[in-house]
Amino acid sequence: MGGRFLSMGECMVELSQAGAGLLRKGFAGDTLNTAWYARACLTKDWSVDYFTALGDDAMSDEMVAFFREAGIGTDLIRRIKAKAPGLYMISLKDGERSFSYWRENSAARQLAADPELLRTAIESADVVYFSGITLAILSRDDADTLLAEVRRAKASGKLVAFDPNIRPRLWSSYDVMHATITEGARASSLVLPSFDDEAAHFGDDSIEATIRRYRALGVPEIVVKNGADGVTLDFDGTQTFVPAERVEQVVDTTSAGDSFNGAFLARYLADRNAPEAARFAAKVAARVVSEHGALVAYDKLGI
Ligand code: ADP
Numbered sequence: 001m002g003g004r005f006l007s008m009g010e011c012m013v014e015l016s017q018a019g020a021g022l023l024r025k026g027f028a029g030d031t032l033n034t035a036w037y038a039r040a041c042l043t044k045d046w047s048v049d050y051f052t053a054l055g056d057d058a059m060s061d062e063m064v065a066f067f068r069e070a071g072i073g074t075d076l077i078r079r080i081k082a083k084a085p086g087l088y089m090i091s092l093k094d095g096e097r098s099f100s101y102w103r104e105n106s107a108a109r110q111l112a113a114d115p116e117l118l119r120t121a122i123e124s125a126d127v128v129y130f131s132g133i134t135l136a137i138l139s140r141d142d143a144d145t146l147l148a149e150v151r152r153a154k155a156s157g158k159l160v161a162f163d164p165n166i167r168p169r170l171w172s173s174y175d176v177m178h179a180t181i182t183e184g185a186r187a188s189s190l191v192l193p194s195f196d197d198e199a200a201h202f203g204d205d206s207i208e209a210t211i212r213r214y215r216a217l218g219v220p221e222i223v224v225k226n227g228a229d230g231v232t233l234d235f236d237g238t239q240t241f242v243p244a245e246r247v248e249q250v251v252d253t254t255s256a257g258d259s260f261n262g263a264f265l266a267r268y269l270a271d272r273n274a275p276e277a278a279r280f281a282a283k284v285a286a287r288v289v290s291e292h293g294a295l296v297a298y299d300k301l302g303i
Contacts, residue, residue, distance in 0.1 A: 002045025003126030010108035037262025049073035055083035083107035136170035162188035245286035
């Protein structure tokens with residue numbers, strides 16, 4: 001039985017080097033990436049919608065057309081006058097990638113500024129997905145509004161999934177980051193943290209410590225990702241380790257975690273078998289790290 005999967009956050013314009021002073025344009029952002037892989041992996045009786053705010057410029061129009069082309073619903077996207085999407089550029093120096101961002105003033109910063117639309121969107125969904133980046137880009141008031149709505153969704157029995165996706169640079173202070181990400185997790189029924197981020201920013205000395213911390217917040221379903229070292233699941237207190245797939249040559253790890261999340265949730269929604277969903281997601285993520293870019297074409301995912 002299908003339903004509606006709603007992913008909430010910011011998609012940006014991506015500019016990458018295309019040689020001889022040329023730049024290639026794409027679109028990406030953590031929650032959009034997860035929507036992309038969820039769409040690729042969910043059955044057709046599921047719809048996938050992206051919830052964000054965009055501007056009234058040509059780039060916003062292109063982005064909407066890109067989502068639609070990918071089969072991602074855009075009806076809930078708010079368009080704001082005289083605004084534009086955020087942008088980032090990938091630079092390559094001696095084989096190392098670095099990122100420059102222009103997102104402080106993006107339309108998506110106001111994605112929760114219309115509480116009625118936010119409520120309608122969440123009420124219309126069966127599954128809600130958001131991340132620490134979704135929370136980081138909002139004003140304190142709007143983050144509180146969004147958290148109150150996801151809390152409501154969790155209380156009504158919906159699956160609310162959250163990836164803390166910790167990016168200290170997006171936050172005004174460590175204290176605000178810790179407090180808000182902790183509230184995001186508390187408002188969720190399933191969390192998908194990455195162990196290296198959790199260790200670096202919450203001081204967890206083991207995967208077990210990460211699981212204990214989220215369990216203490218009342219999160220019943222926990223998926224701790226640990227790169228090539230696989231994932232540890234804790235579902236209602238039952239722990240399972242699922243190894244990563246072996247990859248011949250890792251080409252680009254951008255969106256490894258986002259693709260894992262989308263594929264995991266898609267498969268988990270089919271029959272609520274978490275270890276099976278993690279094995280499937282590891283296969284999809286292995287394909288994704290074997291290709292360039294955040295969004296690997298659906299027909300290259302081997303699904
Ligand atoms: P994030 O990008 O959120 O930090 P991870 O690095 O933990 O997430 O990667 C998410 C998933 O992607 C892993 O659980 C694993 O399945 C897959 N993955 C990531 N890196 C590799 C790798 N080098 N080899 C095989 N699989 C990988």
